[in-house]
Amino acid sequence: MIGAGMGAMAAAARLAVAGHRVTVYERSSTYGGAVGRFEREGFAFDTGPGLLHLPAVWRDLFVKTGKEPLEQCVGLVQVDPASRHLFADGTEVSLPNASRAGIVSALDSALGAGAGERWGAFLGRARDAWDRSRRPLLEEPLRADWQMLGRDPYPALRQRRLLRARQASTVAEIGAWELAEPRLAALLEGYALSYGLDPRHAPASAALLPYMEQTFGSWYVEGGMRELARAVYERCLARKVEFIxxxxxSRIVEKDGRAAGVELAGGTTAEAGHVVAGAGAAALVGHDLWQDGDVRPQGGAAGAQLPGRFTVLLALRGARPGSAVHRSVVHSPDAGAESADIFGGRTAERPTVTVLRPDDPRTRPDGEHEAVTLSATVTASGGQVDWTDAEPREPYAEVLIDAARAALPDIRERLLWHEIRTPAQTGPLPAPALAGQGGRYLHPANMTRLPGLYLVGGRSHPGGGPAHAGMSGALVAGLIVEGADFRGSQ
Structure with missing residues (x-):
């Protein structure tokens, strides 16, 4: 197995339980992939995702690979309210966790009568899209007739536009035509952007993303998401998975027309009956992995055009107030301009900023300090922005800190120090797979054209994010154990 990311470890544990001898080769010094951690002077921060969605994916892994359930290996806490949203006009709303009625009521109270009803009706249509696409999009291997997912499952309302009936086909059009309220539109577009999607072009089926969060809830892993990575790694070790x-x-070895092992940078070769690649498989074979009719990687083989995440880790003096909200989202005053900048290769002047303030003693040296994480979706490194250069990094950290003052007014007075993480360090932000638009938002299948070679993780089916990575691990294990006839998890 190439890489020790979350998807790869999920596959490794399942394969080991099924009787396979599994060796994981990881070029870095640790496991977890994008689920990283930074520690300094008693402060601890997640450098990747900060919250867990669809924990059932990881509960299933722990049930299938051992006696100890997930909750016995990590502490899981529902985040309530799930999020607090602050808009440019000064209004704000706190949305409860996994309560549609509560969300509708909160939106009506904060944004005016009718706002909650419109959002609730939107969630109803998003549920229909979920029911129509959930299994082929998330729980089954990508089928050879993947074109069936080219049709958008979101049941958009028919509207009279420019003297003819039209239906919203993008996230931005849902916001403008169906939600018809600027702050509701900003709420929806903020969800899409946080997953690395351009709201102006992302299919209407991206409605699944807020639906999943608001239906199945947002969870915090005590100690940070890195604790989930640790628990999965330890489960792999308990199942006798070997990590190197x-x-x-440097190369995937082929023999008799199939993948037969790997060659390391020093020239050592390891034979294998199956090779599972967590990332970069295309560069490790001597020919094209994809043929006409296959779903190819988004943004090219290296994902160079995908956006990334700019993160500022803040060490603050002073205790975290009891009234503080775990997750606040400070919305950009111009979501359209923000998207145009990000996906046009520039830095957005007024980005949407997420503020994470976990109430967790394990993230701070004592009760008189607080660890806070700021993040924003940004353009990829390269082109007009070089995130390896200090010139754009420090000024942009100041932009995020300034925006965060809406959620944390005394942030500058309390600041002890900060650390920055950019896409140059953390890589691109692959979005979850989405149906619609002819399959443009799908990811390559887990089983490749080269027999014996499988793809796992965020850049393969069913896409990015911790939950989807876990799903990819289950799919790869199923394909190897049961063969090409595997029809998905039950």
């Missing part, structure tokens, strides 16, 4: 760190794979 500092081992860079």
């Amino acid at each position: 760190f500092g081992a860079e794979v």
Whole structure:
């Protein structure tokens, strides 16, 4: 197995339980992939995702691979309210966790009568899209006739536009035509942007993203998301998976027309009956992995055109107030301009900023300090912005800190120090797979054209994010154990 990301470890644990001998080669010094951690002076921060959605994916992994359930290995806490949203006009709303009625009521109270009803009706249509696409999009291997997912499952309302009936086909059009309220539109577009999607072009089926969060809830892993990675790693070790760190794979070895092992950078070769690649498989084979009719990687083989996440880790003096909300989202005053900048290769002047303030003693040195994380979706490194250069990094950290004052007014007075993480360090932000638009938002299948080679993780089916990575691990394990006839998880 190439790489020790979350998807790869999910596959490794399942394969080991099924009787396979599994060796994981990871070029870095640790496991977890994008689920990283930074520690300094008693402060601890997640450098990747900060919250867990669809925890059932990881509960299933722990049930299928051992006696100890997930909650016995990590502490899981529902975040309530799930999020607090602050808009440019000064209004704000706190949305309860996994309560549609509560969300409708909160939106009506904060944004005016009718706002909650419109959002609730939108969630109803999003539920229909979920029911129509959930299994082929998330729980089954990507089928050879993947074109069936090219049709958008979101039941958009028919509207009279420019003297003819039209239906919303993008996130931005849902916001403008169906929600018809600027702050509701900003709420929806903020969800899409946080997953690395351009609201102006992302299919209407992206309605699944707020639906999943608001239906199944947002969870915090005590100690941070890195604790989930630790628990999965330890489960792999308990199932006798071998990890070799500092081992860079330079080539996938082929024999008799199939993948037969890997060659390491030092020239050592390891034979294998199956090879599972967490990332970069295309660069490790001597020919094209994809043929006409296949779903190819988004943004090219290296994902160079995908946006990333700019993160500022803040060490603050002073205790975290009891009234503080775990997640606040400070919305950009111009979501359209923000998207145009991000996906046009520029830095947005007024970005949407997420503020995470976990109430967790394990993230701070004592009760008189607080660890806070700020993040925004930004353009990829390269082109007009070089995130390896200090010139754009420090000024943009100040932009995020300034925006965060809406949620944390005394942030500058309390600031001890900050650390920055950019896409140059954390890589691109692959979005979850979405149906619609002819399959443009799908990811390559887990089983490749090269027999014996499988793809796992955020850049393969069913896409990015911790939950989807876990799903990809289950799919790869199923394909190897049961063969090409595997029809998905039950």
